[in-house]
Amino acid sequence: MSDGGTAAVRGGFSRGGALALVAAGFALFLAMVWLIAAGEEFGGDSNNGQAHAAAKGLNGYAGLVRLLEAEGFDVSSSRSPAGLETEGLLVLTPPPATDAAALGELLRKRENIGPTLVILPKWSALRPPQILPREVREKFKPGWVILGAAQELEWPSALPAPYSFTHGLETLEADEEPGWEGLGLSGDLPTRTIPYAADTPLHGALMTDAAGHWLATRVLGKEGSEFYENAHWTTFVVEPDLVNNYGLADRQRAAAALALVRDAAYEGDITEVTFDLTLNGFGASENLLTLAFRPPFLAATLCLIMALLIIGWRAFQRFGPPAAGAGPAIAFGKQRLIANGAGLILRARRFGLLGVPYAALSARRIAERLGLARPDAAMIDDALARRLPGEEPFSRRAARLESARKPADILSAAQALDDLTTKL
Structure with missing residues (x-):
């Protein structure tokens, strides 16, 4: 009976056990912060068959991301609005139903921050239907799509000046070759359905098709204006088959994609490239926990952690003799x-x-x-x-x-x- 009484008087945890509990709790707290900051990157399915940097289908740009990484660019994908503030090259891949006013406001902010490359959508893509034979469906990998009809967009003409232009769509005859040229390169497009930008005096052509239609343009602005003199470059790729996974299957089009990125990044002077995913529905909202680990709040967070460590260390020190007697408890x-x-x-x-x-x-x-x-x-x-x-x-x-x-x-x-x- 006396042994049981003695065990009852002792603490539930030893000093080492209490320290292990505190350390485990702190590790779980850091893990929770990381999971909140990771957002949809943790367990999220971003390879959903749409036209963005995380998609591996024909209309996606995962291949462009890998190509730029192989060429030595510092490439990242951003799910946070903070990524839109990068001073490097920002690549935007707006969906077909884009709000022209919101995109125009973003482009205006980028004038004083850094260069921007906008890749317009083209295809309406579908997941493989379930009615396909099983042996056919098994050949499809995650994110693969079937391309539907090309889309003619209306929102480019609703963009504010000098970004606005008329978006057109042309289908070549069977005897016409879908050629392209620009930036010292030339080649063939993968399809005869070609989107283009109508001529506008506020833009300059970077790549054209065989008929002279503009496939990629740079926004110049009115000569002598503040935009013309000081604004960072904005480039529109109207024909995405030059840079998407479908287009990169050809060596010449892969070279064209690299040339477009290098040109938009001031002839390669900028090596940091950020692919935005917020316009494609993968944005993660800011929260207090993630903000606590970013400047300028990081200093206060580190001070708080140091104070917690000091308090924890003092809690393990004895402030006087034990209140309970050292002898055995009464049975x-x-x-x-x-x-x-x-x-x-x-x-x-x-x-x-x-x-x-x-x-x-x-x-x-x-x-x-x-x-x-x-x-x-x-x-x-x-x-x-x-x-x-x-x-x-x-x-x-x-x-x-x-x-x-x-x-x-x-x-x-x-x-x-x-x-x-x-x-x-």
Whole structure:
């Protein structure tokens, strides 16, 4: 019984166990912050068959991302509005149902931040239908699509000046070759359905098809204007088959894609390229936890972490002697016996019976600690005078306990004897 009582008095965790719990909790907190910051990148299916940098279908641009990485560019994909503030080259891949006013506002902000490359959509893409034979469907990899009809867009003409242009769509005859040329390169397009930008004096052609239609343009603005003199470059790729996964199957079109990116990045002077995914529905909202780990809030967060570490270290240090005694706890049977006896005295209100026995018990304890043969009050006083000269004599404390009759006086006198025992 005494062993069980001793285990009950000890703490539930050792110092090492408590430290392990705190460390594990802090690690889980950091993991939660990372998961919130990762957003849809953690377990999200961004390879959904649409035209953006994470898509591996014919109309996607995952191949362009890998090509630029292989050429030494510092490439990243951004799901946060903060990525739109990059000073490097920002690649936008707006969907067919784009808000022209919102895109125009974004392009205006980019005039004073950095260059922008806008790749227009072309194809309406579908996932492989379930009615296909099983052996055919099994050949399709995740993200693969079937290309439908090409789309003629209306929102480019609704963009603010000088970005606006008329978007056209031409289908060549069977005997016409879908050729292209520009930036010192030339080749053939993969299909005879070709989107183009109508001539506008505020743009300049970078690539054209065999008929002279503009396939890629740079926004110049009105000559002599503030935009013309100081704005960062904005490039439109109207024919996405020059840069998408479908187009990169050809070596010449892959070279054209690299040439367009290098031209938009000031002839390769800029090596940082950010592909935006927020326009394609993969934006992650800002939150307080992720902001806490970004400048300028990072300094305050580090200070808070240091303060927590200091508080935790102090919590593991002892500020004084243990409040509980070091000896074994009272066994359960003795506890019950003492509780029953105390209850009987309480019901009978015979508090005066407690003083003399408790004083005698305290005398034996103190005599043992002082190494005395007998618990004699005079001998205890002499020994205390040598050991603790400034303390009140034992005999005076014992006499006060023996003469006490009220519960408060008895408790106070007994505490005085216990304090003396503790000091010894």
